[in-house]
Amino acid sequence: MREMIISELTxxxxxxxxxxxxxxxxxxVMLILAFVGxxxxxxxxxxLRSILTVIKFDKLSENAGASQLLNKAALPPATEMLxxxxxxxxxxxxxxxxxxxxxxxxxxxxxxxxxxxxxxLFVAMLILFFGLLAASFFSRAALLAAVNANVPSxxxxxxxxxxxxxxxxxxxxxxxxxxxxxxxxxxFGIAFGALMLGLAIAFGIGGRDLAQRFLExxxxxxxxxxxxxxxxxx
Amino acid sequence: xxxETFLTDDFLRQLINVGEVDILVGLPTRNNAKTIGSIVHTxxxxxxxxxxxxxxxxxxxxxxxxxxxxxxVTGISIDDVRPASNLHALxxxxxxxxxxxxxxxxxxxxxxxxxxxxLLRAKACIVMSPxxxxxxxxxxxxxxxPIYRDGFDLVTPTYxxxxxxxxxxxxxLYPMIRALYGVRIREAFTPEFGFSNRLGSQFLGQNGxxxxxxxxxxxxxxxxxxxxxxxxxxxxxxxxKDHVERRAADLVPTLRQTVGVLFSAxxxxxxxxxxxxxxxxxxxxxxxxxxxxxxxxxxxxxxxQMFSTGVAELQSVFQSILSPPTLEGLQRIAALGExxxxxxxxxxxxxxxxxxxxxQKSVISRDHIIQAIAPLFRGRVCTFLGxxxxxxxxxxxxxxxxxxxxxxxxxxxxxxxxxxxx
Numbered sequence: 001m002r003e004m005i006i007s008e009l010t011x012x013x014x015x016x017x018x019x020x021x022x023x024x025x026x027x028x029v030m031l032i033l034a035f036v037g038x039x040x041x042x043x044x045x046x047x048l049r050s051i052l053t054v055i056k057f058d059k060l061s062e063n064a065g066a067s068q069l070l071n072k073a074a075l076p077p078a079t080e081m082l083x084x085x086x087x088x089x090x091x092x093x094x095x096x097x098x099x100x101x102x103x104x105x106x107x108x109x110x111x112x113x114x115x116x117x118x119x120x121l122f123v124a125m126l127i128l129f130f131g132l133l134a135a136s137f138f139s140r141a142a143l144l145a146a147v148n149a150n151v152p153s154x155x156x157x158x159x160x161x162x163x164x165x166x167x168x169x170x171x172x173x174x175x176x177x178x179x180x181x182x183x184x185x186x187x188f189g190i191a192f193g194a195l196m197l198g199l200a201i202a203f204g205i206g207g208r209d210l211a212q213r214f215l216e217x218x219x220x221x222x223x224x225x226x227x228x229x230x231x232x233x234x
Numbered sequence: 235x236x237x238e239t240f241l242t243d244d245f246l247r248q249l250i251n252v253g254e255v256d257i258l259v260g261l262p263t264r265n266n267a268k269t270i271g272s273i274v275h276t277x278x279x280x281x282x283x284x285x286x287x288x289x290x291x292x293x294x295x296x297x298x299x300x301x302x303x304x305x306x307v308t309g310i311s312i313d314d315v316r317p318a319s320n321l322h323a324l325x326x327x328x329x330x331x332x333x334x335x336x337x338x339x340x341x342x343x344x345x346x347x348x349x350x351x352x353l354l355r356a357k358a359c360i361v362m363s364p365x366x367x368x369x370x371x372x373x374x375x376x377x378x379x380p381i382y383r384d385g386f387d388l389v390t391p392t393y394x395x396x397x398x399x400x401x402x403x404x405x406x407l408y409p410m411i412r413a414l415y416g417v418r419i420r421e422a423f424t425p426e427f428g429f430s431n432r433l434g435s436q437f438l439g440q441n442g443x444x445x446x447x448x449x450x451x452x453x454x455x456x457x458x459x460x461x462x463x464x465x466x467x468x469x470x471x472x473x474x475k476d477h478v479e480r481r482a483a484d485l486v487p488t489l490r491q492t493v494g495v496l497f498s499a500x501x502x503x504x505x506x507x508x509x510x511x512x513x514x515x516x517x518x519x520x521x522x523x524x525x526x527x528x529x530x531x532x533x534x535x536x537x538x539q540m541f542s543t544g545v546a547e548l549q550s551v552f553q554s555i556l557s558p559p560t561l562e563g564l565q566r567i568a569a570l571g572e573x574x575x576x577x578x579x580x581x582x583x584x585x586x587x588x589x590x591x592x593x594q595k596s597v598i599s600r601d602h603i604i605q606a607i608a609p610l611f612r613g614r615v616c617t618f619l620g621x622x623x624x625x626x627x628x629x630x631x632x633x634x635x636x637x638x639x640x641x642x643x644x645x646x647x648x649x650x651x652x653x654x655x656x
Contacts, residue, residue: 059597137599140550140551140598140599140602141599141602143547143548143551144548144551144602144605144606145605146547147543147544147547147548147608147609148485148486148544148605148608148609150540150543154543154547155547232399232400232401233400233401233402233403233484233485233488233489233611234400234402234403234423234488234492
């Protein structure tokens with residue numbers, strides 16, 4: 001009996017030692033990969049940060065309105081934010097690669113999914129950035145045009161243009177990420193429809209006089225006194 | 235001669251038939267049937283009266299008129315002019331026409347005139363505006379003679395105008411060009427001017443036509459090219475310039491054609507204007523500028539309101555363009571009542587210079603920078619109108635001179651900003 005227990009214990013210890021010996025090289029490989037990954041990710045981060053500083057990415061981000069969003073969320077500047085993001089994605093990629101070396105069943109599929117998801121994430125971020133840039137550009141263009149045309153409440157018009165573009169861009173981003181596609185589609189439809197209906201009601205009923213003045217100004221010959229300040233600039 | 239390739243075969247054939255000429259009159263048109271008849275008669279009279287022995291051609295470059303303008307130009311016979319004026323040309327006066335696709339602002343018309351002048355080896359050229367209905371036949375002599383006889387390369391006009399006419403010219407273009415380029419040209423952007431073949435050929439070869447920048451406001455670019463190229467420039471007084479009806483909505487396109495072109499030129503001409511100190515008058519035939527003082531009703535209240543609205547609504551845009559002290563100055567005067575409102579010359583000059591530096595740096599879209607000037611210009615106009623409401627011609631001239639000197643005094647401020655933003 002005693003010998004049997006000792007034999008089983010010895011066998012278990014042998015199995016454990018064998019298993020440990022089997023996994024140890026893989027663990028070391030994983031740790032090496034994680035370390036090398038950290039070094040590479042750090043170098044990539046430093047290089048990217050330098051490139052972004054040289055091309056004045058913060059200024060571009062400010063123009064896009066992304067900097068203001070980051071400020072409000074108490075996040076670092078766009079250059080730092082993007083550098084850190086790339087650092088973590090790169091390092092995480094290496095860690096995932098290391099984990100896959102361990103050969104743990106079930107994790108392999110998740111890791112493969114993670115790597116397949118990365119391109120979508122990059123594309124979504126690009127769409128978001130350029131979308132914000134477009135929203136900023138067109139809302140500013142609308143604001144300037146409205147101010148120069150002496151349209152009442154130009155900032156509301158500008159905000160409406162900005163909101164419409166951002167809602168549209170967000171719906172594309174969520175679709176790209178594959179997050180709640182149906183929900184986003186319905187939400188976008190409702191939000192966009194509500195916005196248009198709201199504008200139609202506001203302009204048609206709430207702003208009836210405004211609409212009348214606008215249409216008169218556009219299509220009816222203006223009175224003489226309204227032209228009094230129209231001096232020839234050249 | 236690569237610039238002839240954009241000319242149509244038909245137009246080239248017409249040019250070959252004309253042969254070499256001494257005088258070339260360029261007439262860019264687009265739906266000007268109502269006025270073109272009298273303009274062509276004026277040109278013909280001017281040539282018969284001033285240059286009867288010279289070989290001359292009228293070249294009409296039309297931007298797709300639908301009212302038969304080109305047919306009118308080529309159909310008007312010089313015989314219609316002879317009996318009335320009792321004048322006779324000793325040479326044939328040719329009149330040819332071509333058309334182009336694109337907008338009138340594209341600069342294609344001017345480029346066509348330059349190319350034709352080069353091909354025909356014209357000694358002196360003139361561009362006439364189809365809208366100058368009050369033009370006189372002696373305008374041709376006044377614009378051509380300094381080139382043909384006296385060896386000048388560019389003749390710009392001066393006019394007799396209302397004191398409140400051409401406010402962009404008097405409040406921005408003239409003083410700024412004078413301060414930066416050191417040359418006192420009153421009308422740097424004008425629809426009628428004379429030029430030598432030498433200057434025309436040089437500009438035709440150097441201007442960046444293909445990149446799209448050679449188009450809008452090409453006349454101003456031409457004047458600046460003459461200044462920076464060291465060509466001989468003079469002015470000639472033409473007479474009364476009729477007020478051209480413009481809508482308030484025309485201000486932004488006008489700013490693009492003038493201020494946008496000037497700001498853009500500052501970049502390439504930096505090596506020239508950064509060394510210029512002070513300014514010099516240019517030789518002028520006749521009066522430098524004559525002002526009419528007829529009473530004119532102007533709605534200053536609306537101008538001030540548009541300025542104040544602009545300053546309030548465009549704060550986020552101005553934050554990117556202007557320095558904090560300048561923006562604070564604008565916000566302070568925007569809050570003033572109609573009587574106290576005063577947009578000082580110094581603040582205006584600082585504003586313009588900061589816009590120019592921001593344009594160079596492209597802090598936001600360059601077109602947006604130009605659009606953002608419009609409400610501020612209205613504010614400056616409001617002050618100018620108030621200051622000169624009851625002013626005599628001399629007083630107005632003194633005020634304009636004061637503004638010019640302010641532009642010259644603050645030029646180091648622009649240079650400092652230009653360099654600090656590099």
